[in-house]
Amino acid sequence: MITVTAATGHLGRLVVADLLERGVPASDITAAVRTPEKAADLGVRVVKADYDEPDTLAEAFAGTDRLLFISASEAGARSRQHRNVVEAARAANVGLIAYTGILKSDTTSLKLAQEHQETEAAIKASGLPFVFLRNGWYLENYTGQIAQAVENGVVLGASGDGRVSAAARADFAAAAAAVLVDPVPGSIYELGGDEAFTLSEYAAEVSRQSGTPVVYRDLPEAEYAQTLAGFGIPQPFAEILADSDRGLAAGDLFTDSGDLRRLIGRPTTSLADAVGDALKSA
Structure with missing residues (x-):
């Protein structure tokens, strides 16, 4: 049995x-979600699993051979929620x-990484076999x-000439599915796109494809921060x-x-393809 948490989220849906x-037979996949009514279209078994309600998690994970634990989205609340999951x-x-x-969890300087670092430590301490998809x-x-x-x-930012190895959400979902189907316990994957780019290069690509000057x-x-x-x-x-x-x-x-x-x-999704698809649906 493969259980996917947060399965009605953008990433979780793609993984399922x-x-x-x-x-993978639908009968072998469980979608563990906060609101089961939103998962009716997934075509797999659905159970309630709220990171803030430990009792629902215990029931949802029963009989699970491989659990995909998708991190919570609320920065600042993750430590408590993730501890409940583990x-x-x-x-x-x-x-x-x-x-x-998160990418480079063990070395990154991002403030956003702290809760991910705490979660990785808790998973290691649990004694469960694990895979980290950073x-x-x-x-x-x-x-x-x-x-x-x-x-x-x-395009506004504060990244200077730093390069970001971004990839499509579907790429990360495919990686998670691959690990769930054929895991190598103890593996730690640093996941990013093949084509790193600066935000200046991103703006230039948007400008090129849209025909509108974007800088x-x-x-x-x-x-x-104040602008945001x-x-x-x-x-x-x-x-x-x-x-x-x-x-x-800084390269994080x-x-x-x-x-x-x-x-x-x-190959991972290219910047050009991602921009083109986004412009078509904008």
Whole structure:
């Protein structure tokens, strides 16, 4: 039995679909979700699993051979929520836990990484066989804002000339599915796209394909955080995003490991393809 947490999220849905495409029987896949009603279209077994409700986790993980633990989305609450997941997995004696963390978790300077580091330590301490899927940035982090970039003619950031090894969410989902189907316990994968790029290069690609001049405007970290807050992003999260750009500039979001390409058995999604697809749907 393969159990996928957060299976109604963007990443989780793609993982479930990929598992089915790989021929894993639907009866062997469990979607563990906070709101079961939202998972009716997944075509697999669905159980309630709320990271804030430990009792639901214990029941959801019963009989699980391989658990994909997709990290929670709420920065600041992850430590408690993730501890609940790990404790429930240990109590259920799951056969293997695959955790989606953050690129270079053991060396990165990103503030966002602290809760991921704590989670990896808890998983190791649990004694369960594990695989760490240290995901880099999603291309969608950028292309999800492509309409605004074209409208305003500018991409804002604080990353300087730092290069980001971003990949499509579907690439990371395919890697997770590959690990669930054929895991190598104890493996730690540093996952990123084949083609690293600067935000200036991203803006240039958007400009090229859209036919509209788009430039990258680099801001000091503090000014970028204030700008994001001015857009309505809560100040603490705005500061985390700005710090992530600082880390990008320092190389924390770059990898040339090739792990993602090897796991999915194909090149990762290119920047040009991601921009083109986003412009078509913008």
